[in-house]
Amino acid sequence: MRLPAFDYLRPESLDAALEALDRHREDAAILAGGTDLLVRMKQRLKKPSTLVSLQGVQGMNHVRVEGDFVKVGAMTPLASLLDSETIRELFPSLHRAVRLIGATAIQHFRGTIGGNLCLETRCLYYNQSAFWRSGRTRCHKDSGETCYAEENSDRCRSANQSDGGCALMALGALIEIVSKDGTRVLPIEEFYTGKGEKPFALEPKELVREIHIATPGEGEGSSFHKLTYRSAIDFALVSAAARVTIRKDHISAVRIAVGGAGAAPLLLREAGDMLLGKNVSDTEAIEKASEAVSRHASAFMVDNLGSSLEYRKKMAGVLAKRAVLEALDASAKKNQ
Ligand SMILES: Cc1cc2nc3c(=O)[nH]c(=O)nc-3n(C[C@H](O)[C@H](O)[C@H](O)COP(=O)(O)OP(=O)(O)OC[C@H]3O[C@@H](n4cnc5c(N)ncnc54)[C@H](O)[C@@H]3O)c2cc1C
Ligand code: SF4
Incomplete structure (x- = not known):
């Protein structure tokens, strides 16, 4: 697959990059490493007439x-x-x-x-070559009016x-x-x-x-888990991350996020709140919170990333539990 033609700008300062973006607006795309953008351009999912590379801009790498x-x-x-x-x-x-x-x-x-x-949102019915997609009418993400991931959906569920x-x-x-x-x-x-x-x-x-x-305070720990088919070069079928704080053996703060489940990484406040004030060894509370993660994340998931939908829904909670337990463990070690 070849890249389409485009103008290439390589500003040497942030001001020049912002000037270029202001001038070209919707016709431009920002190029960082290009590992995702250039693939999309080859697939004709993105068709900017100008690329504004940030590679020469000082003060953004630290x-x-x-x-x-x-x-x-x-x-x-x-x-x-x-x-x-x-x-x-x-x-x-x-x-x-x-x-x-x-x-x-x-x-x-x-x-x-x-x-x-x-990173743009993804979907099995969208992240395909232009030839593959040409056999179907356009979906919502492609400025069309249908969704192949969920029948009758009036919006994109990537x-x-x-x-x-x-x-x-x-x-x-x-x-x-x-x-x-x-x-x-x-x-x-x-x-x-x-x-x-x-x-x-x-x-x-x-x-x-x-x-x-x-910066994490005393008693804080964090962890991330990801489910993939392969151990490398694979996007998450679902993922989960947690940041927790322990005070005197009790959970005083927690944030749980799930990826691969909606158009944004989901922040599952309700599941996190179920752990507030609980003893770190309260496995029943952690189990219930994990079930709540699966339940809430399920509402955002559709069958468009590979693997079975039911499996991904279940694994959202399982990965969240692993992330919470590991974050608690890390934070307990810090407190020792
Ligand atoms: C084979 C393969 C496997 C991959 N696996 C994974 C994976 O497992 N997990 C994962 O998360 N990603 C994965 N990726 C996607 C991608 O490689 C990474 O997310 C990478 O970090 C993207 O960074 P980049 O600098 O190359 O982004 P680019 O491709 O340059 O840009 C990505 C998008 O971000 C925009 N952008 C870039 N910088 C800025 C900025 N400063 N401000 C505003 N917009 C900006 C661009 O316009 C573009 O839309 C994979 C890609 C490939 C090709
Ligand atoms: S979720 Fe539906 S609208 Fe969005 S990219 Fe997939 S098929 Fe297209």
């Missing part, structure tokens, strides 16, 4: 501790996150999620954390399969967005719209500059 936050530049390569002691020590969930993205070639070639955060996105949702990251007109910072829950047709709260003139993650 992991640094600033006050109560760790700030990660959007252009930070996945490989740099894997090498970062700060990420490994403070956010084991994110570290593992990045380690499970694609394969070493993607992590070490060009894949970035910003590109991973902004799924977010970003491993980094799921981990960052459980970590409660903040997303710094910039445009020529200024800067805004959104909680990750608001960065994702939950809509398959337009999954991100980004205007065409905007880009993600930085990700802010609160």
